Amino acid sequence: MTKVVIPRGPYRTGIKRRREIVDAASRIFARYGYAGGSLRQIAGDVGVTPAALARHFDNKYGLLQAVLTHWEEENDYRFEGAHGLEYFRRLPQLVEEHTKEPGLIELLLTVATEASDPQHPARAWAVQRYDHTINLGVGYLREARELGEIGAMNDEQIEMEARGVFALMDGMQLQWLLNPSLPVARLFKDQIDLILQRWERGGKPRRRARPPATRGNPPAAQDIKEPETGASAARA
Amino acid sequence: MTKVVIPRGPYRTGIKRRREIVDAASRIFARYGYAGGSLRQIAGDVGVTPAALARHFDNKYGLLQAVLTHWEEENDYRFEGAHGLEYFRRLPQLVEEHTKEPGLIELLLTVATEASDPQHPARAWAVQRYDHTINLGVGYLREARELGEIGAMNDEQIEMEARGVFALMDGMQLQWLLNPSLPVARLFKDQIDLILQRWERGGKPRRRARPPATRGNPPAAQDIKEPETGASAARA
């Protein structure tokens, strides 16, 4: 979680105000997009004038950057201690949290699709963020392979599977944004369970005979902090 | 493809011009979104002034509606003659086409995420379009069940699987928008193949008692007995 040390003295209100601005901007950008949201709306939400925003951020994109940084901080703390398949088993819980506080996922999907325009200012951020996420999933899947939690899978298959899981998650959450009565967390959990069953059974690519699955106890789990793999989300 | 009956007489240039405007608007809205794209850009693309657009469309949203209608026409002709699992086997080909002419899928994902705002003018369209697509997939899966192409699956599981397939497709195409060097059609085909294998084997989810799934949006749940010829695509 975001932990902000609030100093005493004259800067206190400034820091608090900045925080309020970022929160309001998160809501506005999530709902109307970056292009569709205006600084006037954000300032109005906070209860200040647009000029006050300029004291804290150089321009509109500077504010978006602060919002995106905030988003990363809010999301990256959730999976501490997860290893191997446990990471994927926890994903439905993240979806569940998104349905209770929809701003974050709404913002991510909004910015990601907006950034499909190569000229979009947040394009580089979105590309980097997706690479990061996919590399994370690839790392955990490799860990699961080394722990013997899953059947044989080469690196290429692992990247395909990781991309598929995050694609499924994004797509389901997009469906939920358009239909909030959808029990998306439960649906996603059922889908992830089926994928995990297949992985555990030994995800065979086409028709190759299944290699013996080593289902024994996992060897000592060495801490793989951030599996920064070369899954190359490609991005040239 | 779209077949337009061109009347003789003085209306010909008008119809051609209208078509040009819709094409340009598709490009602009796909790239910059509905909020981010301007009538000026569109007019400039066509080579006319913004006021000329008002001759053909009441307002900006009227133009968007025309674009979305055009999108539906372009997509619904692709699956004629497909039945049961064949429908799903053809989906990767649709993804392939989207990579060659990215405007349509870019537009769809853009509008769908923008419409996550309940006040967005295209919200109703996006909701209806998603319901339509999901119902289409559900219909084809039921057909596959009746044809004996897949193992036992109840209606609730069928809806989950259909939603999963379209979520996967959307999510993969979103990844591709941010990374056009990604071989998304091949990746998606591998993923669909794995899903088809599981279906054919008779996907057995873990037994779990649960309440009935909430179906589509309020106005949804039209009869899905006969999937008809038209099939939509990537969603919405």
Add this chain to the structure above:
DNA sequence: GTCTATAAGAAGATAGAC
């Protein structure tokens, strides 16, 4: 039917008072 010209307003950014 199509366009130029322009109205009316909203956007992001800035200057300077307090």
Add this chain to the structure above:
DNA sequence: GTCTATCTTCTTATAGAC
């Protein structure tokens, strides 16, 4: 640090010439 007031630009929409 925050505000009022203002600037420039760009938006949608309309009036009326041809």
